[in-house]
Amino acid sequence: MLTERQSMILNAIVDDYIRSAEPVGSRSISKRGDVAFSPATIRNEMADLEELGFLEQPHTSAGRIPSNKGYRYYVDHLAPLKPLRAEDLKLFKQLAAEKLNAVEEVIQHAGTILASMTNYTSILMGPEMFHTVLKHFQLLPISETTAVAIIVTSTGEVENKTVSIPKGVSASDMERMANILNAKLAGVPMHKLKARLYSEIGQEIQRHAEHYEGLMKLLDDSLENGKDPKVFLSGTTNMLIQPEFKDIGKLKTVLDLLEETPTLMRLLNSEQRGIQVRIGSENVHQAFIDCSLITATYSLDGEAFGTIGILGPTRMEYAKVIGTLDLLSRAMSRALAGRYGA
Amino acid sequence: MLTERQSMILNAIVDDYIRSAEPVGSRSISKRGDVAFSPATIRNEMADLEELGFLEQPHTSAGRIPSNKGYRYYVDHLAPLKPLRAEDLKLFKQLAAEKLNAVEEVIQHAGTILASMTNYTSILMGPEMFHTVLKHFQLLPISETTAVAIIVTSTGEVENKTVSIPKGVSASDMERMANILNAKLAGVPMHKLKARLYSEIGQEIQRHAEHYEGLMKLLDDSLENGKDPKVFLSGTTNMLIQPEFKDIGKLKTVLDLLEETPTLMRLLNSEQRGIQVRIGSENVHQAFIDCSLITATYSLDGEAFGTIGILGPTRMEYAKVIGTLDLLSRAMSRALAGRYGA
DNA sequence: GTTTAGCACTCATTTGAATAGAGTGCTAAC
């Protein structure tokens, strides 16, 4: 689609623009050395590239900036990942070495590493609960009217929810319930718990206790939580240092969206494994129109998958970020592997 | 210290400035109606007030703005709290009515209400653990090498921590440990748990098991968490809409500090009960030099205290915020009262 | 003695014109 030279020039422009955040002119490209043509020649090519939609011109007498299409081409034809700097690698090693026990700790730590290494905002999602199974269930009375339901999953995560105790249900009732649940539901995937509760536990409970309705309500409530993976953010304030967000309005739109966990989850989610780059308007959400979101997936014992991502301006250091995400997602998969059997 | 008239004028200036964020001149005060003097008279008083340190002048030909001392006077002589708007009261009623079970849910919800009502940033701190006592302890093996320690407090909060199992410790060992802890430490205040572990549980464990060192380490680790109250933020992006933070540098300083939970906790903490106003440099932390922090305490069954606070620019709607905090802290105390016995 | 009208003065902000500079597009020469 593009000639060798056009490709080189586009590459040089994107590179330059990523560094400087200023429209780049023909002269500066010519001087870079890697494209040994005169400014005039480069100008001709730039005009063509603009016509093809890879470049844009803020105004007639300015240099060119990459369009979304331009970034897309750049990313798709990115040179092989360059190795990370030694100091960055050290951080990864630390992650692997550090004795982090719960999955969530690993994730959170990875998030801060990611944000500090890239100077962008990191968004990490815990593993989907698809392959996570119930390890232990407990129902603990706190007062006359309330109890705490505790769910421990195979990944070591502990979910809890306070529920109210229906009238007439005694502490021993609850203990029996918990025992039944543990016996019948341990090892069942989290997202199937509720269905199993009705299909298998229902009649059991009817046999053992009187307050069928109340108890079922209690258990149903107890299992309510813990299906949705959590979202961890780090480095949100890094957004402030990007010149494209010196406009506070734009900034607020983005930061506000970052607080909306459910929307964020929808944006991060994708069936696809591996690295994914969404540039500018490729992001469905209006608020991310000036942002690029790069995500990678990590796995937990090759089964459950989680997502790690970086959000930055479209003018993002793609090469570095993609390389970092790639390595970190592997590092995470490694750090998590084997620790938590299903 | 100030004459009646000076006081009125200062009041008018602060009021005006809070609304407009612009230096206010003698003329506009004169036209307000509540200070029926000519601009010239008001100018004289303003000059005096400036000399006394209550006002400042950005430059010679500008109006005056309140100094920290001016705000302080304003706050200390604030007119009796005006009643909230009907729609705001409705939000409070909702808080009380809604069936929120865990203390943390109540706090979090109160935080969002607070932020949306005031358009500032709300900072809420859970009740200090001073009067919270241990309700239940559990140690649950997850894999060969790791276990989850679960601590349930009298307030219904569930803390959990993943710990590694020392070599040679069996599942039954752990079960016995948990039983001992429950028997001996239930009802003990959270902040005393560790001390009691060593003073009372030590020899007990020595008698029952072989791996004394490993077990003590395990239990010590398990109790590590859960002493510190949590901090909840809401409406951080409201900071962006304040004109005083259109300077991104300043903004970042503040937002960065908001991410530092421990520092935040230190800033919020105070022995004092009731409402407290810290204006500008009265805040110890450099980052809050242009901010005011207003806090109120709520109680949980009259024993444990938590803090709710609002962070905004020094040019803050003090009357409204103080009124809101006052009512909300009472509403929270009410909403929490009686639900969670010690 | 207190209050106020009047007025000269100050200083930030706005406005507009002139200028500089970066970069382009086109043409003609190499």
Added chain:
DNA sequence: GTTAGCACTCTATTCAAATGAGTGCTAAAC
């Protein structure tokens, strides 16, 4: 096909003048 040269466009900068909000002071009015 490539490049030097040049006219042209448009933004950003600079500077001076105009604007206007607001003050401080003085002298008159109450």
